Amino acid sequence: MSGxxxxxxxxxxxxxxxxxxxxxxxxxxxxxxxxxxxxxxINQGExxxxxxxxxxxxxxxxxxxxxxxxxxTGTITxxxxxxxxxxxxxxxxxxxxMGIVFQDFRLIPKMNVFDNVAFAMxxxxxxxxxxxxEVSKALSxxxxxxxxxSMPNELSGGEQQRVGLARALVNHPDLIIADEPTGNVDxxxxxxxxxxxxxxxxxxxxxxxxTHDHSLVRDFxxxxxxxxxxxxxxxxxxxxxx
Amino acid sequence: MKLSSVKYLTKExxxxxxxxxxxxxxxxxxxxxxxxxxxxxxxxSENAKLALGNLEKQNVVMAYMKDYTWAFxxxxxxxxxxxxxxxxxxxxxxxxxxxxxVIHTKEEAELLCSEIEQLDNVESVEYISGEEGLKSMKEGVxxxxxxxxxxxxxxxxxxxxxxAKITMKNMEYFxxxxxxxxxxxxxxxxxxxxDLAEKISAIKNGLAIAGFWIISILMIISLVIVSNTIRIxxxxxxxxxxxxxxxxxxxxxxxxxxxxEGVLLGVISAVLSEGILYFCYRVATEAITKTLxxxxxxxxxxxxxVLFMIFVGIGIVAGVVGSAIMISxxxxxxxxxxxxx
Numbered sequence: 001m002s003g004x005x006x007x008x009x010x011x012x013x014x015x016x017x018x019x020x021x022x023x024x025x026x027x028x029x030x031x032x033x034x035x036x037x038x039x040x041x042i043n044q045g046e047x048x049x050x051x052x053x054x055x056x057x058x059x060x061x062x063x064x065x066x067x068x069x070x071x072x073t074g075t076i077t078x079x080x081x082x083x084x085x086x087x088x089x090x091x092x093x094x095x096x097x098m099g100i101v102f103q104d105f106r107l108i109p110k111m112n113v114f115d116n117v118a119f120a121m122x123x124x125x126x127x128x129x130x131x132x133x134e135v136s137k138a139l140s141x142x143x144x145x146x147x148x149x150s151m152p153n154e155l156s157g158g159e160q161q162r163v164g165l166a167r168a169l170v171n172h173p174d175l176i177i178a179d180e181p182t183g184n185v186d187x188x189x190x191x192x193x194x195x196x197x198x199x200x201x202x203x204x205x206x207x208x209x210x211t212h213d214h215s216l217v218r219d220f221x222x223x224x225x226x227x228x229x230x231x232x233x234x235x236x237x238x239x240x241x242x
Numbered sequence: 243m244k245l246s247s248v249k250y251l252t253k254e255x256x257x258x259x260x261x262x263x264x265x266x267x268x269x270x271x272x273x274x275x276x277x278x279x280x281x282x283x284x285x286x287s288e289n290a291k292l293a294l295g296n297l298e299k300q301n302v303v304m305a306y307m308k309d310y311t312w313a314f315x316x317x318x319x320x321x322x323x324x325x326x327x328x329x330x331x332x333x334x335x336x337x338x339x340x341x342x343x344v345i346h347t348k349e350e351a352e353l354l355c356s357e358i359e360q361l362d363n364v365e366s367v368e369y370i371s372g373e374e375g376l377k378s379m380k381e382g383v384x385x386x387x388x389x390x391x392x393x394x395x396x397x398x399x400x401x402x403x404x405x406a407k408i409t410m411k412n413m414e415y416f417x418x419x420x421x422x423x424x425x426x427x428x429x430x431x432x433x434x435x436x437d438l439a440e441k442i443s444a445i446k447n448g449l450a451i452a453g454f455w456i457i458s459i460l461m462i463i464s465l466v467i468v469s470n471t472i473r474i475x476x477x478x479x480x481x482x483x484x485x486x487x488x489x490x491x492x493x494x495x496x497x498x499x500x501x502x503e504g505v506l507l508g509v510i511s512a513v514l515s516e517g518i519l520y521f522c523y524r525v526a527t528e529a530i531t532k533t534l535x536x537x538x539x540x541x542x543x544x545x546x547x548v549l550f551m552i553f554v555g556i557g558i559v560a561g562v563v564g565s566a567i568m569i570s571x572x573x574x575x576x577x578x579x580x581x582x583x
Contacts, residue, residue, distance in 0.1 A: 092491060095490035106485050127246050
C-alpha cells in the first residue's frame with residue numbers, strides 16, 4: 001500500500017483547543033531531558049500525527065497528555081483539565097474523556113472481545129443495557145460485529161488492534177490517543193486502522209497518533225508534528241511527509 | 243459508585259477467585275492451617291482454664307469460728323476467770339461464760355456464713371459444724387490417725403470449732419478476700435492454701451499471655467499470606483490494572499475486586515477450618531474421655547459460634563487489609579511503570 005495516496009478531507013477544526021502546551025519541559029529523575037519548552041495547540045476535530053525518531057520525546061509527550069507524568073515547567077490543558085493542578089484522584093475523570101489505543105493492543109487475554117470492550121464502559125459505571133448496545137455498535141464500527149465471543153488469541157494482530165480501537169471508541173471520547181497503533185500490524189491493516197481513525201475524526205473526534213510509518217504520514221494528509229531532541233522541529237498543518 | 247458497578251466488581255471478585263483457582267487453593271490451604279492452629283490454641287487454652295477453674299473450686303478456705311469449742315480450747319478463754327465479778331453471768335462447769343465467745347448458736351454461725359457470702363470474690367459458703375468437721379476429718383486425710391482424734395474426742399470432747407467452708411471466685415484476689423474474712427467478727431483463724439492459689443493464678447496469667455502471643459503471631463502470618471497471594475495475583479494481572487487505569491478507573495474500582503477476592507478466600511477458609519477443627523476436636527475429646535475418664539472438657543458446640551466469628555474475622559481482616567496494602571503499592575504505578583514491575 002505504500003505510496004498510495006488516500007483521498008481524505010480533513011474536518012475543519014472548530015478552533016476550540018483540546019490540547020494546549022505552554023512552555024512545557026520535562027526532565028526525568030535520572031537527568032534525561034525529554035522535552036524542552038514545548039508550545040503547541042491542538043484544536044477540536046484535528047487529526048495530528050506525532051513523528052520523530054526514538055528518544056525524540058514522543059512517548060513523554062503522550063504520557064504528559066494522559067497525565068502519566070507531570071511536567072517540570074509550563075502548563076498543559078487537555079479537554080479543559082489543567083493538568084498541573086489536577087489532583088491525583090481526578091486523573092480518572094481526565095482519562096474518561098479520551099480513548100487510548102496502544103501499540104501492543106493491551107487486551108485482557110482471559111476476556112472475550114465483547115468483555116474487553118465492555119470493560120471500558122464498566123469503568124464509567126454504564127448500565128448493562130447501555131453496555132450491550134454501545135459495545136455492539138463499536139464492534140460493528142470496526143468490522144468485528146461477528147467476533148464478539150472470540151478470545152483475543154483467536155484473532156489476528158489487525159483484528160486485535162481493531163478491538164483496541166473499539167474499546168477506545170465505546171465511551172464516545174472527545175479525544176483519541178493512538179500510540180503507534182500500527183506498530184504491530186501488517187501494512188494493509190495499518191492503512192485500514194488509520195482509515196478508521198480518519199472516519200472517526202470526520203465525526204468530530206480529535207485524533208492524536210504517534211507513528212514511525214512515513215508512508216501513512218505521506219498518504220493521509222493530516223497535520224504533522226515532528227519532535228527531535230525533545231523539541232518541536234516541525235509543525236506542518238498541511239500534512240504529508242515533507 | 244453506582245450499583246451496577248458494585249455488582250460488576252463483586253462479580254469480578256468471584257470470577258477472579260475462580261480464574262486464579264490454583265493460587266486461591268494455595269492461599270486457602272495455608273489460611274486454613276493458620277486458622278486451625280489458632281482454633282486449637284483457643285480450645286487448649288479454654289480447656290486449661292476450665293481445668294484450672296475446677297482446681298480453684300477445690301481450693302477451699304476453712305474459716306474457723308469463735309464458738310464454744312474455741313473458747314474451751316483457747317488459752318485466753320480457758321484462763322479466763324470471771325472477767326467481771328459484778329457480772330451476774332454464771333460460768334458453766336468449764337468456767338466459760340457466753341461472753342467469752344462470739345458464736346453461740348447454729349443460727350449465728352449461719353448468719354456469719356451469709357455475711358461471708360456477701361463478699362465480692364466469694365463464690366459459695368457452707369457451714370460445717372464441729373461434729374461434721376471431725377467426722378469428715380476422720381473419714382478423710384487423717385484416716386490412719388483416727389485413734390488419735392478419738393482419744394481427743396473422748397477425753398476433752400471435739401476439738402474442732404464450727405467453720406465456714408468458703409470457695410472463691412477468682413484466685414487473683416485470694417489474699418485480699420482472705421484478709422476481709424480474717425477481720426470479720428466471729429472468725430478465729432482461716433486455713434488456706436495461699437501458695438496453690440498463687441500458682442493457679444500465675445498459670446492462668448501465663449496461659450492468657452501465651453495464648454495472646456500465639457494467636458497474634460498466627461494472625462499476622464495469615465495476614466502476610468493473604469497479602470502475598472494478592473501480590474502475586476496482582477503481579478499476574480498488572481496488565482489488567484494498567485488498562486483499567488488507562489481507561490479511567492478510579493482506585494476503588496481497581497481495588498474492590500481484589501478485596502472481594504480476599505474476603506471470599508477468608509470466608510471459604512473459615513468454613514473449612516471450622517469443619518476440620520470440629521472433626522479433629524471430636525475425635526480427640528472422645529479419645530480423652532475414654533482414656534482418662536474425665537468429662538471436664540468443653541463441648542465444641544459451646545465455642546463453635548465464637549470460633550467461626552473469629553475465623554471469619556481473621557479472613558475478612560486478612561483479605562481487606564492484605565489486599566489494601568498490596569494494591570496501594572500498585573495503584574501509584576502508571577502506564578509503562580507496570581512493565582517494569
